[in-house]
Amino acid sequence: MGISDDAVEVRAHGWRTLAALHGIIESELERALGASVDLSVVEYTVLDALSRQDGWHMRMQQLARATALSPSATTRLVTRLEDRGLLTRILCVDDRRGIYTELTSAGQALYEKAHPIHDEALERALGDAVEQPELAPVVHALQGLTVEA
Amino acid sequence: MGISDDAVEVRAHGWRTLAALHGIIESELERALGASVDLSVVEYTVLDALSRQDGWHMRMQQLARATALSPSATTRLVTRLEDRGLLTRILCVDDRRGIYTELTSAGQALYEKAHPIHDEALERALGDAVEQPELAPVVHALQGLTVEA
DNA sequence: CATTAATCATTGCACACGCAACTATCCAGC
DNA sequence: GCTGGATAGTTGCGTGTGCAATGATTAATG
Numbered sequence: 608m609g610i611s612d613d614a615v616e617v618r619a620h621g622w623r624t625l626a627a628l629h630g631i632i633e634s635e636l637e638r639a640l641g642a643s644v645d646l647s648v649v650e651y652t653v654l655d656a657l658s659r660q661d662g663w664h665m666r667m668q669q670l671a672r673a674t675a676l677s678p679s680a681t682t683r684l685v686t687r688l689e690d691r692g693l694l695t696r697i698l699c700v701d702d703r704r705g706i707y708t709e710l711t712s713a714g715q716a717l718y719e720k721a722h723p724i725h726d727e728a729l730e731r732a733l734g735d736a737v738e739q740p741e742l743a744p745v746v747h748a749l750q751g752l753t754v755e756a
Numbered sequence: 757m758g759i760s761d762d763a764v765e766v767r768a769h770g771w772r773t774l775a776a777l778h779g780i781i782e783s784e785l786e787r788a789l790g791a792s793v794d795l796s797v798v799e800y801t802v803l804d805a806l807s808r809q810d811g812w813h814m815r816m817q818q819l820a821r822a823t824a825l826s827p828s829a830t831t832r833l834v835t836r837l838e839d840r841g842l843l844t845r846i847l848c849v850d851d852r853r854g855i856y857t858e859l860t861s862a863g864q865a866l867y868e869k870a871h872p873i874h875d876e877a878l879e880r881a882l883g884d885a886v887e888q889p890e891l892a893p894v895v896h897a898l899q900g901l902t903v904e905a
Numbered sequence: 906c907a908t909t910a911a912t913c914a915t916t917g918c919a920c921a922c923g924c925a926a927c928t929a930t931c932c933a934g935c
Numbered sequence: 936g937c938t939g940g941a942t943a944g945t946t947g948c949g950t951g952t953g954c955a956a957t958g959a960t961t962a963a964t965g
Contacts, residue, residue: 630824748897
């Protein structure tokens with residue numbers, strides 16, 4: 608097995624590791640958020656993204672990007688949250704194709720309730736993961752990232 | 757914002773980065789494998805896991821672990837692949853609750869066809885990802901993992 | 906040895922997703 | 936100013952998924 612074949616195998620192995628870690632974290636978040644505030648991970652991601660805009664709007668497309676979801680799934684996701692009164696659709700005036708979404712006060716409140724639960728679950732998941740020798744290096748690499756930008 | 761709050765934010769940021777990278781890679785693999793051999797990423801994962809056992813069996817539960825899927829989803833996944841003639845169920849003799857799965861020659865052949873496509877797509881996805889400054893450090897960390905174990 | 910508990914895999918059901926087709930709106934070229 | 940093409944978002948449809956309940960087999964306990 609030559610040098611380039613090794614590189615291929617390293618990539619594949621890295622991808623398997625990444626996928627495993629992703630699965631562990633997502634499962635734990637899903638469980639914790641579902642049990643306490645009845646939110647899925649993507650739903651929380653929406654609230655989080657909107658909240659980080661600090662009361663500002665977000666277009667559907669940005670939301671689709673933030674959640675790694677298709678346009679159609681984004682539509683229904685927003686509809687679900689709107690039906691629960693957590694956010695509102697706002698027609699855009701300068702581009703009447705576009706639709707903005709904004710947190711309601713109920714959405715803001717639920718997000719603030721969910722936030723610490725999310726953080727605890729994430730800490731727990733990473734703590735579990737770091738004990739698996741395969742996953743530990745990736746976990747440490749993640750912790751070393753800078754937050755800015 | 758104190759020290760421990762920073763740690764929380766670092767974790768959340770790391771998780772968002774991980775999820776973003778995961779999404780990019782999975783989309784690209786899904787597209788490439790679907791177009792060329794009509795396999796989803798999880799389906800390829802099964803063939804890959806079975807193939808890495810080098811002709812040996814795997815229990816449903818191991819498969820569920822390898823794919824990060826629920827037992828029920830694993831059942832149907834195996835059924836799909838079995839219907840396509842890519843693998844076979846084998847009843848276990850020592851524990852008659854358990855069921856082994858094994859690649860057929862057709863499954864082996866399709867895997868060997870899919871493998872280089874998978875690797876190319878993975879290389880392409882990582883190449884794209886490394887150009888995003890947010891993602892680059894994680895990509896490099898993955899490349900630095902050792903393969904053994 | 907019988908009975909109860911635990912484990913492996915499968916099915917019913919509801920739901921979230923992606924793809925393709927559709928509508929509405931904006932923009933470019935003439 | 937009107938027409939053709941691009942873009943934003945929504946809906947129909949088929950499919951993959953998780954949860955809870957079930958059947959089949961093994962292990963534990965009296």
